[in-house]
Amino acid sequence: MIYTYVFTATDGSKFPYYSPGQYITLKFSNVPGASAETSMRHYSFNREGQEGNTFSVSIQVEPGDGKGPKGLISNHMRDVVKVGDIVSCSMPFGAICLRPLISLKPMVLIAGGIGVCVTAPLLQNILEEREHTTIYFVHSCHNGSVHTYRNRLARQASENDSVKYLRFYSQPREADVKGIDYDETGHVTFDTLKNFVSPEDLPIANYILCGPEGLVHGLVEGLVTAGISKSQIQFECFGPLSRGLHDFV
Secondary structure, three states: OEEEEEEEOOOOOOEOOOOOOOEEEEEOOOOOOOOOOOOEEEEEEOOOOOOEOEEEEEEEOOOOOOOOOOOHHHHHHHHOOOOOOOOEEOOOEOOOOOOOOOOOOOEEEEEEHHHHHHHHHHHHHHHHHOOOOOEEEEEEEOOHHHOOOHHHHHHHHHHOOOEEEEEEEOOOOOOOOEOOOEOEEOOOOHHHHHHHOOOOOOOOOEEEEEEEHHHHHHHHHHHHHOOOOHHHEEEEEEOOOOHHHHHHO
């Protein structure tokens, strides 16, 4: 399950401007089993960047049901934190930013799992500011139960001819219908990306990737090997970044 939380400053002051794709660090107090370091988490902003006295983030709860470890902070947020509790936060951070990408070249936005919380606001921003830009939007997740922004993205793709939308489910449920809820089974790879992005757009597009390290690593490696300039690629990974990825970008 994915939950969205809205935060506001305790003194009512405005929150600093943040750009689509950036993130914030939240620090939680009195979390059982957590140290000072493990009580901090990075979360992407949900909405487009603007000054205001609130911001929101979405957090995916990891239940620890045998498919992975129980999420210490995600479960604490769901079960313990209440409206009115105080959480410390950082200033906005993040390498991904649309501002340098001022051209009308095609955009390829690729998200793995909850990484869509970075790419979805970017898509909205591009649609508002670059009417004639072709956008390829790719999202890979487990199945329909964790398909964040599913309805919003489907609506944006249907209402905008410039948006090309491709959905991957790695573990579709019986209730998930191929061709309606998702397009492909498995994970997005560079080979599938080449088949999705037109041959004319592939070498000139700007690429933004956000997701698990393995997914991002494989795609960045494929892009660079195919001759895509490093200046055309921006990315954020979940978890520690491997040295191998730095070798490419």
